[in-house]
Amino acid sequence: MAKGLTKSFKKALWVYHCNSGSCNGCDIEIIAALCPRYDVERFGIRLVGSPRHADVLLITGPVTRQMEDKVKRIYEQMPDPKAVICIGNCGNTGDVFYESYNLVGPVDNILPVDMHVIGCPPRPEAIILAVAKAWVKLETLEA
Amino acid sequence: MKQTTKTSYHIPVGPIHPALKEPVFFEFEIDGERIVDVNVKLGHVHRGIEWASRKRNPIQILYLAERICGICSYCHPAAFALAVEDAADIQVPERAEYLRVIQGELERICSHILWAGVAAHEIGFDTVLYLTWQMREKALDLTEYLTGNRVTKAIIMIGGIRRDITKDMLPKIQDALKYFKDNFEKIRHIFLDDKTVMMRSQGCGILTKDDALKLCAVGPTTRASGVKKDVRVDQSYFAYGDLDIDCMTPDKLTGEVNGDVYDRIIQRLLEVKQSIDLIEQCVDRMPAGDIVSEPKIAKLLAQLKRVNGEGVGRHEAPRGEVIHYVKFDGENESPYTWKVRAPTYNNILPWIPMLKGEQIADIPIVAASTDPCMSCTNRVAITLGSKKYEMDKEELHRLSVEKTRRLMK
Ligand code: SF4
Numbered sequence: 001m002a003k004g005l006t007k008s009f010k011k012a013l014w015v016y017h018c019n020s021g022s023c024n025g026c027d028i029e030i031i032a033a034l035c036p037r038y039d040v041e042r043f044g045i046r047l048v049g050s051p052r053h054a055d056v057l058l059i060t061g062p063v064t065r066q067m068e069d070k071v072k073r074i075y076e077q078m079p080d081p082k083a084v085i086c087i088g089n090c091g092n093t094g095d096v097f098y099e100s101y102n103l104v105g106p107v108d109n110i111l112p113v114d115m116h117v118i119g120c121p122p123r124p125e126a127i128i129l130a131v132a133k134a135w136v137k138l139e140t141l142e143a
Numbered sequence: 144m145k146q147t148t149k150t151s152y153h154i155p156v157g158p159i160h161p162a163l164k165e166p167v168f169f170e171f172e173i174d175g176e177r178i179v180d181v182n183v184k185l186g187h188v189h190r191g192i193e194w195a196s197r198k199r200n201p202i203q204i205l206y207l208a209e210r211i212c213g214i215c216s217y218c219h220p221a222a223f224a225l226a227v228e229d230a231a232d233i234q235v236p237e238r239a240e241y242l243r244v245i246q247g248e249l250e251r252i253c254s255h256i257l258w259a260g261v262a263a264h265e266i267g268f269d270t271v272l273y274l275t276w277q278m279r280e281k282a283l284d285l286t287e288y289l290t291g292n293r294v295t296k297a298i299i300m301i302g303g304i305r306r307d308i309t310k311d312m313l314p315k316i317q318d319a320l321k322y323f324k325d326n327f328e329k330i331r332h333i334f335l336d337d338k339t340v341m342m343r344s345q346g347c348g349i350l351t352k353d354d355a356l357k358l359c360a361v362g363p364t365t366r367a368s369g370v371k372k373d374v375r376v377d378q379s380y381f382a383y384g385d386l387d388i389d390c391m392t393p394d395k396l397t398g399e400v401n402g403d404v405y406d407r408i409i410q411r412l413l414e415v416k417q418s419i420d421l422i423e424q425c426v427d428r429m430p431a432g433d434i435v436s437e438p439k440i441a442k443l444l445a446q447l448k449r450v451n452g453e454g455v456g457r458h459e460a461p462r463g464e465v466i467h468y469v470k471f472d473g474e475n476e477s478p479y480t481w482k483v484r485a486p487t488y489n490n491i492l493p494w495i496p497m498l499k500g501e502q503i504a505d506i507p508i509v510a511a512s513t514d515p516c517m518s519c520t521n522r523v524a525i526t527l528g529s530k531k532y533e534m535d536k537e538e539l540h541r542l543s544v545e546k547t548r549r550l551m552k
Contacts, residue, residue: 021187021188021189021190022188022213023210023211023212023213023216024212024213024214025210025213025214025216025294025295026213027213028213028214028257028294029293029294031276032276032279032280032283035272035273035276035277035279035280036273036276036277036280037276037277037280061188062190064187064188064189064190066187066189067187090210095210096195096206096207096210097190097191097192097195097210099195099198100190100191100192100194100195101191101194102189102190102191103190103191120210120295121213121293121294121295123293
């Protein structure tokens with residue numbers, strides 16, 4: 001893993017964040033990871049405003065029925081190779097909303113998820129770790 | 144000469160936003176650069192929470208309520224607990240009331256600082272976003288120290304609160320409060336004396352007092368228009384009745400109320416200051432005693448199961464008044480019905496008078512100035528005749544930054 005990482009530091013990773021009906025808890029932790037205390041920009045990780053620029057999709061929330069097609073479209077707009085990271089319990093399992101009639105999630109049902117980050121919400125450290133692992137995946141794919 | 148006819152065109156905005164907020168859909172009618180009309184569609188985050196409550200007991204619902212919104216993860220369970228206590232006639236120990244105020248005000252500080260950063264980002268002032276979020280981390284540290292978690296805190300309990308604040312915790316609280324006070328001056332200076340911020344926010348997105356009353360705006364949005372509406376003052380709950388608290392309005396600082404974006408910035412800064420003061424008062428005055436009325440959960444649930452009646456809980460969340468209504472039928476463990484009214488619902492309609500007549504570049508900051516819990520300025524597709532082109536949030540953001548530059552020339 002360490003070896004893969006040093007190799008991958010050559011490239012900056014751009015992430016796109018999509019909220020599929022989350023409670024905002026995970027979303028603010030993602031932003032917290034970008035801010036001075038955790039400062040992921042020093043690794044070249046950047047939040048971008050369009051899926052067409054992104055290497056990694058961070059998806060939060062349990063995917064409500066209204067958001068299903070939009071989530072799919074975002075995924076399709078991203079260039080290959082790409083990685084999907086599902087952040088937070090509700091995207092992974094449904095969490096407290098698991099039985100709701102308006103969910104098509106968990107995200108696994110809709111997109112191929114590469115990394116699952118558990119926690120409600122997970123700490124910024126966990127999110128950064130997942131992005132770093134996605135990095136390794138993308139590097140191995142390219143090699 | 145050829146006659147040109149002006150037609151307005153529509154810009155759909157949403158429902159996906161790359162940065163902070165929840166999905167929501169807007170349709171703007173635009174004439175040139177001016178906004179003529181705004182239409183809002185909601186429901187993208189509908190997760191059937193109220194429905195799910197019908198299968199769960201009140202303690203489980205506390206966690207469900209917490210996950211209505213991650214930023215207001217204290218207000219919703221607090222309002223729910225108030226509603227249940229109202230229905231079941233539970234007396235909350237006095238110490239718990241004070242602890243509840245401390246948690247509530249701490250959340251307000253976190254939320255308003257977060258908002259200040261977002262607002263700065265919207266006008267292209269990213270340095271300030273980082274500065275404010277650095278301050279916010281301090282608030283989160285304190286939250287974590289007091290509750291054990293950064294965001295979803297699970298601190299409130301029906302009939303009290305879960306964790307006490309002991310004597311040896313006080314120095315840390317005081318340290319953090321001192322840090323806020325020291326840095327507050329810096330933030331105040333950046334927002335209120337900066338020429339750029341003033342140019343972008345003064346006279347922009349005006350909500351008159353009449354409109355604020357008519358459209359039932361709540362929280363800082365309505366107070367910034369001069370309406371003195373604050374649940375903490377209007378209704379005595381928690382320990383607010385014992386504390387020295389007054390309804391804040393921007394004229395306290397500037398002597399006048401304009402109801403523009405600038406006033407809403409002042410309003411939130413004043414409220415941060417007020418919250419620091421309230422926490423200090425609570426720390427000083429907190430009486431000794433129990434922190435929860437019934438520590439045994441099984442017993443509490445049994446008591447709640449017998450309740451036949453209804454209750455309403457109101458709490459002043461950072462964004463405004465949140466109301467929970469709950470009804471028990473005396474047979475089932477889970478409530479017969481549970482209804483939540485979150486403050487953003489009230490604050491969405493005022494966007495229409497605020498945005499009408501403004502420019503496209505002002506959409507982000509005007510929308511952000513109400514601190515919506517959901518907003519979307521991402522994928523804007525402009526349909527101009529048969530030509531179609533897309534504007535995403537970055538483009539919109541760029542327009543906003545450009546306007547700032549133009550104004551500075
Ligand atoms: S995992 Fe928890 S904190 Fe994250 S979005 Fe879902 S409910 Fe909110």
